[in-house]
Amino acid sequence: MTEQELITNIETAPETQEYFINMGPQHPSTHGVLRLLLTLDGEIIKKVEPHLGYIHRSIEKMCEKDSYQQIVHLTDRMDYLSCHMNNEAVCLCVENGLQLEIPERVKVIRTIISELTRLSSHQLWWGVMGMDLGAITTFLYGFRDRELITDIFEETCGARLTMNYNVPGGVMFDIHPNFQKRTKDFITYFRKKLPEYDELLTGNVIFTERTKDIGYLSKEDAISYGVTGPSGRASGFACDVRKRFPYSAYDRVEFKEIIYTEGDCFARYKARIDEMWESMKIIEQLIDNIPEGEHKAKTKAVIKLPEGEYYQRVETARGELGVYIVSDNKKSPYRVKFRSPGFSNLSALDTMARGNKIADLVATMSTLDLVIPDIDR
Amino acid sequence: MNFNIYDFTEFVNSIKLWLNSVLPPAAADIAGFVIIGICFLTFIVILGLSLVYIERKVCAFFQQRLGPMRVGFWGTAQTIADIIKLVFKEPLISKGSDKFLFNLAAFIVIIAPFMAIAAVPFAKGLHVLDFDIGLFFITAISSIGVTGILLAGWSSNNKYSLIGAMRSGAQIVSYELSVILSLLTIIVLTGSLQLSVIVESQRDGWWIFKGNIPAIIAFFIFIIASTAESNRGPFDMAEAESELTAGFHTEYSGIKFAFFFLAEYINLFIIAAVGATVFFGGWMPLHIGNFEFFNNIMDFIPPIIWFFGKIAAIIFLIMWFKWTFPRLRIDQLLTLEWKYLLPINLINLLLMALVALSGWHL
Numbered sequence: 001m002t003e004q005e006l007i008t009n010i011e012t013a014p015e016t017q018e019y020f021i022n023m024g025p026q027h028p029s030t031h032g033v034l035r036l037l038l039t040l041d042g043e044i045i046k047k048v049e050p051h052l053g054y055i056h057r058s059i060e061k062m063c064e065k066d067s068y069q070q071i072v073h074l075t076d077r078m079d080y081l082s083c084h085m086n087n088e089a090v091c092l093c094v095e096n097g098l099q100l101e102i103p104e105r106v107k108v109i110r111t112i113i114s115e116l117t118r119l120s121s122h123q124l125w126w127g128v129m130g131m132d133l134g135a136i137t138t139f140l141y142g143f144r145d146r147e148l149i150t151d152i153f154e155e156t157c158g159a160r161l162t163m164n165y166n167v168p169g170g171v172m173f174d175i176h177p178n179f180q181k182r183t184k185d186f187i188t189y190f191r192k193k194l195p196e197y198d199e200l201l202t203g204n205v206i207f208t209e210r211t212k213d214i215g216y217l218s219k220e221d222a223i224s225y226g227v228t229g230p231s232g233r234a235s236g237f238a239c240d241v242r243k244r245f246p247y248s249a250y251d252r253v254e255f256k257e258i259i260y261t262e263g264d265c266f267a268r269y270k271a272r273i274d275e276m277w278e279s280m281k282i283i284e285q286l287i288d289n290i291p292e293g294e295h296k297a298k299t300k301a302v303i304k305l306p307e308g309e310y311y312q313r314v315e316t317a318r319g320e321l322g323v324y325i326v327s328d329n330k331k332s333p334y335r336v337k338f339r340s341p342g343f344s345n346l347s348a349l350d351t352m353a354r355g356n357k358i359a360d361l362v363a364t365m366s367t368l369d370l371v372i373p374d375i376d377r
Numbered sequence: 378m379n380f381n382i383y384d385f386t387e388f389v390n391s392i393k394l395w396l397n398s399v400l401p402p403a404a405a406d407i408a409g410f411v412i413i414g415i416c417f418l419t420f421i422v423i424l425g426l427s428l429v430y431i432e433r434k435v436c437a438f439f440q441q442r443l444g445p446m447r448v449g450f451w452g453t454a455q456t457i458a459d460i461i462k463l464v465f466k467e468p469l470i471s472k473g474s475d476k477f478l479f480n481l482a483a484f485i486v487i488i489a490p491f492m493a494i495a496a497v498p499f500a501k502g503l504h505v506l507d508f509d510i511g512l513f514f515i516t517a518i519s520s521i522g523v524t525g526i527l528l529a530g531w532s533s534n535n536k537y538s539l540i541g542a543m544r545s546g547a548q549i550v551s552y553e554l555s556v557i558l559s560l561l562t563i564i565v566l567t568g569s570l571q572l573s574v575i576v577e578s579q580r581d582g583w584w585i586f587k588g589n590i591p592a593i594i595a596f597f598i599f600i601i602a603s604t605a606e607s608n609r610g611p612f613d614m615a616e617a618e619s620e621l622t623a624g625f626h627t628e629y630s631g632i633k634f635a636f637f638f639l640a641e642y643i644n645l646f647i648i649a650a651v652g653a654t655v656f657f658g659g660w661m662p663l664h665i666g667n668f669e670f671f672n673n674i675m676d677f678i679p680p681i682i683w684f685f686g687k688i689a690a691i692i693f694l695i696m697w698f699k700w701t702f703p704r705l706r707i708d709q710l711l712t713l714e715w716k717y718l719l720p721i722n723l724i725n726l727l728l729m730a731l732v733a734l735s736g737w738h739l
Contacts, residue, residue, distance in 0.1 A: 021536050043540065043707065134610055134704025140440035200701070206611055207703045358540070358621075359706040 018046060025054045029132050029362045032372030034346075036361075043357045048350045052376050059377040063336035068094050068168055068303040071336065076162035078340060079374035081121040082316035084113050087166035089323045092247055093312035094168040095297075097305040097327065105293040106170040111249040112183065112286050113156070113165065114314075115279040119190070120149040121317035122272050122279075125369045129269065130201055132366040133210055138201060145193055148186050152179065168303060170296030183287050187280050194276060202273065211265035215352040215364030218263055225351070226344035229319025230275055231368050234260045234267035241315035253285045265360075268367035302331050318342055318369055342374035382679040386502030413505055417494060421643060428642040429456045432696060439700040466631035471534055474628065478532035483633040485525030490643035493519040497650045498572045500660045500681040511572035512564070515651055516557055522640065523549040526608075526625050529637075533628040541624025544614045544707050548605060551714040552612075555602035558722040562595040562729045563588065563655050566738060572654055579658035581666050589738050591729040596656045598722055600694065603648040605710065607641065610699035614707050645692060653687035660684040 021038045024030040033054035039047035059078060063071045068090075075086035088110055095102055127142025150160040155176045157165040165171050201207050217227065222235035232239045240257045242250040258274040260267035305327035313322045319341030326335040345368045353361045380388050392412075396405040430445070430453060437444025445452030470476055493515045498504040506514065523546055530542020564570060566588055567578045578584075585592050605612035614624075621627070626637045653659060660680035664672045705713070732738050 019536065130703060134613065135702060136436075137440050137700050140442060144441055201703070204703060206705055206709075209709055210703060210706060357706060357708070359704075 016041060029365065031128065031370055034370065034372050034375070045353050045356055045358065045361055048353050048361065050346055050349060055373055055376045057377065060336050060338060063333060065332060067331050068305070072166060073164045076164050077373060078338065078377055079316055079318060079342065079371045080162055081124060081371055082117050082318065083162050084117040084165060085314050085316040086321060087164060088114060088248070089312055089314040089321050091166045091168050092314065093310050093323045093325055094303060094305065096312060097310045097325070098303065100169055100297055100299065102297055103170065103293045104291040105295060107249045108286050108290050109171055109175055109295070110166065112283055115282045116149050116152065116183070118317045119276055119279050120146045122276050125272060126197055129366045132362050133207065135201065141200065145190060148189065152182050152186065155179070155182070167296065169299040170294070174295040180287055183283060187284060191280065197273065208266060210363055211269060214265045214356060214360045215367065216264050217348055217352050221348060221351055225348040227348050228344065229315070229341050230258070230271040231268050231345050232319060233258055234271040235263035236261040239320060241313050241320050245313060247314060249286060253282045255282050265363050265367045304329055304331055305333070316341060318371065318374065319345060338377055340374045340377060342370055346370060346375055382681070384501045389502050421491065421494065424646055425639040425642050426456045426460065428645065435693065435696045436700050460635065463635040464632050468631040468633055471628045474534040475532035478528050482525045482529035482532060483629065483636040485528065486522050486640045487636040489519055489522035489525065490640055490647055493647050494643065496572065497647065498576055498654060498659055499684055504573060507571065507573050509569070509571045512560060512570045512575070515647065519644065519647060520549065520553055522644070529629070530625040535628050537621045538625050538627050541621045545608060545625060548612065548614055548710060551711055552602045552605040555598055555714060555718045555722055556606055558726060559595040559599040559602065560655055562591055562726050565729045565733050575655060576659035576661050579661045581664055583656065583658040583663070585656045587738050589732050591725050591732055592656070594721070594725050598718055599652055599656070602718060603652065604695050604698055607644045607648055609645065609695060611702035611704050612710060613704060614710060645695065646688065649688040649691040652691050653684065657687045
């Protein structure tokens with residue numbers, strides 16, 4: 001065949017057709033009822049359109065009917081893996097509005113439990129991430145270690161997942177006498193187990209091949225889409241609320257803000273693994289220094305926030321959670337808005353996944369660590 | 378009838394003679410076929426059930442849990458309960474699917490390993506098909522399965538199935554090359570494709586030990602390529618449940634799903650059997666040259682136990698892969714084959730020819 005013939009052959013070849021695939025709302029790797037409308041050319045992704053609304057429970061609207069104490073438990077149901085931080089965000093917002101002085105003990109307890117929640121969330125994420133890439137064993141390993149944290153939670157407040165431990169003014173009960181010992185035991189145990197995570201997944205050739213240079217998100221895109229949390233920090237966006245706007249006891253502990261500049265799936269993975277080490281460091285600094293005192297400041301039975309607007313942000317396991325309350329001096333708020341990290345992180349998915357393959361989309365989604373009820377309040 | 382666990386030749390012959398004495402020649406032949414067929418069906422069912430159970434237990438122990446424990450002692454009856462459930466389930470056929478091809482696909486997938494298993498030498502004399510191209514027969518027949526997978530994906534009227542089937546087709550066709558080339562490396566030494574000759578040639582030691590470095594390289598390539606060919610993790614691209622829900626068998630239910638499931642495990646057995654026969658001497662006990670004393674002790678263990686022991690070891694290795702590694706991506710998988718395994722294989726084959734010519738092997 002001459003060169004000219006070859007060229008005409010290529011030109012007259014039948015055109016390939018783009019097609020659509022509905023990934024979800026029931027699909028194993030969307031981790032819930034997220035529906036992605038994929039436009040594909042063969043296996044290459046041309047476009048990703050997330051469709052939301054399958055698990056919308058109108059939490060924000062429900063908040064307008066409830067008292068401030070009741071709002072707290074609704075936030076458990078948003079990002080259930082960082083329930084304590086969600087509770088904390090609402091409580092801090094209300095406390096700021098009331099100009100309430102919070103006992104030191106409460107601040108420290110809240111910080112420790114927040115970090116334990118972050119650890120348990122990242123453990124689950126690690127397991128699920130491995131499972132999404134086909135290494136099913138990691139899932140069970142993640143769960144094995146997470147179990148110990150949920151046991152501590154159960155002893156502390158009776159619940160394992162949606163703890164509802166915070167109340168405006170403090171925490172619901174004082175910590176259990178065993179709390180310090182068990183937490184310390186867990187940290188010693190997990191310091192030994194975390195390198196095992198690296199052995200199983202991080203150093204694996206297949207794993208690095210699957211995640212390096214996949215799902216790239218530039219720093220500019222991360223900022224303009226508002227991608228926060230470990231996902232944003234892996235793109236070089238220094239957005240750790242614990243460092244930038246310290247709350248509770250974060251101003252008195254030393255920890256590193258994990259920042260990677262690669263912006264690919266592997267960087268996001270490493271950011272979370274490193275964050276687990278930092279969380280353990282924070283807990284170790286605080287666990288022996290819980291100040292004596294009340295576990296709860298005195299509040300009125302019916303809380304009425306003075307008229308005005310209040311905003312509080314916290315760092316959940318997924319990123320920055322913002323709580324915006326507008327009050328008209330009644331027993332329930334006039335309007336509540338949650339700025340959930342998952343929603344903003346998901347919005348960047350199209351930019352990250354374009355041009356990659358379906359298998360890469362799965363890897364990208366799992367490094368974004370999506371929790372669907374958080375996206376779809 | 379004298380039954381000898383070390384040599385089944387006389388036992389099999391005496392059955393044949395007895396059949397011939399009570400039946401006319403044509404009927405005796407047919408009766409022989411039926412008996413062999415029944416034996417294989419029973420064997421395959423038991424094999425499938427036990428492999429599923431073993432897989433569950435192995436996976437459970439890797440994952441620090443117990444696995445099935447409730448049905449029967451240590452959950453041994455769990456797989457039987459599952460099969461009963463699958464048999465009684467309604468076979469759903471989705472709208473718009475090509476019914477004839479949809480049904481046919483499940484049968485093609487299961488027929489291929491059924492036929493291939495006939496050529497496996499289980500022990501001395503316990504060997505149904507032993508002709509001079511035995512190894513070629515196994516590799517050829519077992520690759521028919523891919524048409525079943527492609528048909529399943531095409532006829533399901535489901536995009537996930539179609540992607541899964543296309544992936545699987547590309548994968549199996551590519552890795553077939555590596556499997557055959559790695560087997561050829563040993564064939565250079567044996568000089569025959571007949572499985573009984575291959576086994577007999579390892580009387581003074583297995584090829585993996587005798588064949589110098591090329592044999593070891595060939596074995597590693599064989600294990601990788603055959604894991605890929607049987608669509609098992611880390612190469613389970615075709616199913617990839619986190620990407621394609623269940624790949625080519627997404628739309629199958631009931632007994633037809635069980636066919637796909639069973640076929641995977643029989644394929645696993647055949648791969649392990651071929652690997653054991655070519656590299657580890659099949660049913661041949663471990664012999665070291667002329668070291669009579671040692672050889673006699675090894676001979677004391679019946680060949681059938683040697684054979685299944687070797688198969689168990691290889692199957693365990695493949696299961697170990699599956700429960701440890703993440704899954705590759707389809708393009709990485711094909712890159713691995715065409716850019717790495719195939720060139721290594723060709724050079725290895727050349728190297729083996731050199732070894733054989735210079736007599737560097739034992």
